[in-house]
Amino acid sequence: MKEFFSGLLDPKGFPARWHCGQWTDFHGWLYIVSDLLIWSAYFAIPFLLLRFISQRRDVPFNRLFWLFGLFIFACGATHLLDALIFWLPLYRLNGLLLLVTAVASWGTVWALAGVLPQALLLKTPADLERIVKDRTTELAAANQQLQEVAAQLRHRNAEFSTLTNAMPQLAWMAETDGQISWYNQQWYDYTGLSFADLGGINWQQHIHPDDFAATAAAWQHALATGEPLTTLRNRWKRAANGEYRWHLVRAVPLHDEATGAIRLWVGTNTDIHAQQVQQQELERVNADLNTFVYTASHDLKTPIHNIEALLEELREELAPVPVPADVATLLTLMRGAVDRFKGTIGQLTEVAKLQHLSEAPTTAVDLAALVEEVRQDLRPLFAATGGQLHLDVAACPRLVFAEKNLRSVVHNLLSNALKYRHPDRVPAVWLRTYPASADGSRSAVLEVEDNGLGLALGPAEERKLFGLFERLHDHVEGSGLGLFMVKKIVENAGGRIEVSSRLGQGTVFRLHLPAPRPALQEEG
Structure with a gap:
């Protein structure tokens, strides 16, 4: 064996193939040209396979492609050496190449036998068509659900707008720190001011200094317990018959012309119980609307994300095989539908923000x-x-x-x-x-x-x-x-x-x- 490998590239002891037998020019060149053509084709195939698997890394069984490329390359090398032996009798090297080719051949056979069960599990065109139909049905159902939610949202939003603008009271909302975040239209009509004019005003600034301490304490108590905020009413309770009713109290001072001191107060006490009940209903509707909008936008995110995941899974399942044009079109339409659903969810959130628009400085x-x-x-x-x-x-x-x-x-x-x-x-x-x-x-x-x-x-x-x-x-x-x-x-x-x-x-x-x-x- 040592002698074999030491003389691997030594042609001594072997005649060139031209001198073995009675070769005619036609016969000899027929062998030579055919071997060279086979070699060139065998060498081209591995490079094409290499380019394919480098650009399509998602193709399954890529190890099999590498083994098949090695097998083809080795076969091509033996044909090249067969052509060279007509002049350079490297029979030892030719034998070694034949052994390499044999090993690569059986390695390819072994690998092919190993992946054959997996290859048989690849989905057929009929399976893929069924998957596409199932996913399309799921998307259609989600679309219908989204349209129903959007219709409900439009209805509740119209109801809220109608109630707030129809009520005669001046309505507002304040955050826990007392900062006002929303006024109804009656407030703007009455004051003639815009939200930019009113947005940064803290309601506590409008409390008379004599009433501020009691009002602030009642406000903090209401925040801590959730109970309604009341700042006046033992004398009022004694004057009432036991039924709790809302009143609007307004008063203006009358000043002494000489000294400017307050002589007396003149005021009105208007029963606004019915309007206050309507206001409470309005606040309930508004709270329900906000809860509905945010809940809808949140709850819809999960099914939309699930549908998006199913769509991506479908794309991965379709990736190993050529996808028919109509299936590719369906996938594109499905992707567009999912994107529109996500956009609509974002729009629901934007609509909710508009209902209590808080103006930036x-x-x-x-x-x-x-x-x-x-x-x-x-x-x-x-x-x-x-x-x-x-x-x-x-x-x-x-x-x-x-x-x-x-x-x-x-x-x-x-x-x-x-x-x-x-x-x-x-x-x-x-x-x-x-x-x-x-x-x-x-x-x-x-x-x-x-x-x-x-x-x-x-x-x-x-x-x-x-x-x-x-x-x-x-x-x-x-x-x-x-x-x-x-x-x-x-x-x-x-x-x-x-x-x-x-x-x-x-x-x-x-x-x-x-x-x-x-x-x-x-x-x-």
Whole structure:
């Protein structure tokens, strides 16, 4: 054996194949050319297999591919050496290559026998079609459930809005620290102030100093025990017949003209029991609505995540085999449906937040910089549509507003202008600001104009335009939430929104933003 390996590349002792037997040129070259062609094919196959398994690492049984490639490579090497032996009789090396080829061959056979039971477990096209149908049925059921929840949410939201705006009382909500987080419409109508004007006011600031200690103690007791907050009422209890009824008490002082001292108080005591019962019912409905929205959005996340996991599992099951075109289309549609479900859940949460909108602190916002940030966010949409943005804010370059809310308003209006573009022309959007009047008022108008599809607007269409989950154009995918949020943000800041539009020519949105309150100056 030592002699064999030491002379592995030594042709001595063996004649070249041309000299063994009576080879004709045709016969010899027939062997040589055939062996070289077989060798070249055998060498090409392993490289193709290597490229395939390097790009498709998810393919099962990749070890079998490696063994098969080695087997083919060894076979090719023997054919190459067979061609060379016509001139260089390396019969020892040829024998060693034959042994390597034999080992690789049986190794491949052994590996193939090992994976054959697993290969037989691969799903057939019929199995895959059945899985797709089952998953599609599950998604359809989840979609139906989501639509029912959304319909219930719209109904409860409309009920809540109707009750709060119809009641005659001034209603508000406060957090445990006393900070007010929500007012009803009657409060705004009565005071003439916006949420920005009222949002940061702590209700304790309105308590008379003589009553503050008792009121604060009662407030802390109510927080600790959950009992109703009452600050007056032994003399009232003695005057009553035992039935607890709500009253509205108002009083104004009458001053002595000479000294300015309070001479007496004049007041009224109005029975508001029926209205208070209605208020309590309203608070219950509001609490139920908030609980329903948050519970719905939370509970829906689990089935949606389960469906998403099932879809990913289905993709993994389909990965080892070629997927028919119609199955691939179904998978894409299913993925899109799951994404839309997740988006709707997010929208439910946003709607819930609007019901107790808490305005962020206002600041002087650099409008040009903010619009540029929004334009960068919408850069893919501008690029896809070729949209052009024309900015003219020199007249009012800075607006006093909650920055995050103003960004949301601009984002919604610009994205809508591009999404609802006219198919026959390049979309163009004009964003401009100007003073609301020439009398020196600091209120301003933010105007967004486009050359898009436009609308035929009547009173009903305008109400629907700003309605929750309402849409006037159905050919573009959307949630019907954007303009609803824009209107709520502007109105909660004490402003108002106008719209004018011409069908086929474009739309203009005008946001009348209130002037900021002047800073309070200390006296002295």
